[in-house]
Amino acid sequence: MKRDCREVLEKLYLILDRELSEAEFNKLKTHLDDCPPCFERLRIEERFKEMVHTKCTPGTAPPDLVDKIRRRLREF
């Protein structure tokens, strides 16, 4: 494994979660564009994160719960 691969692997979630500074990200981006396995790892993580987001995002809150909250706020 190349040194740059190791760095991408270590910072994979920081890249995924956009937690790096622009300069740090750009440095790793150059490697990602040139290294199919690293690019692929990031892509799989992105898909997985997106899947968790889509499949676990709650629907709208039940109207009777919202009504109950409104009532209790007024009693308050």
Add this chain to the structure above:
Amino acid sequence: MKEQISETSQDLESFEDQALPLASALLGAALSMTSNRAEAEDLVQETFLRAFRSWDSFEKGTNLKAWLFRILTNLYITSYRKRRREPTIVVPEDDSEFDLYQALGRPEDNSAEAVVMDSLVDEDVKSALTELPEDFRLTVLLADVEGFSYKEIAEIMNVPIGTVMSRLHRGRKALQKSLFELAQQRGFVSRDGAR
């Protein structure tokens, strides 16, 4: 006196306009915390009451959603946590962690992870998340479902950023492993990778 009353009702209105649209996100997190509908709804109601009580101390222009999630999390920890059943997924402490990229087996084939992920329905992912130990479950939920930054999660859960990062790392790996194995049990993945 009259002025005071109208100020309060204005406050209530502005609180409701801004905070109530976040009820669904809070309920989703509460359900994941308690695994019990009635308790989750109680928790959300209490969160809104507490939030309104300290509405004066909320700094306008800062992140209201993160503020409400912090109240929800504190309330859960102080009043509800003990009642919850134990989770069933074990998160390993060592480095023998799951690697989805390796597990998929044919990383050059873009369809490999599509087969696995498309085979999972909403309930599969939600219940796998529910089975994660609490600290991991909440961290993954706050990051991946609600989109909070590491710093926001650290503030909501009152832990250092390093702890957020390690919980997120281990929590995601454990979730990936559990869902990959589910797809495997259902025959969507062979021993060599996705079909």
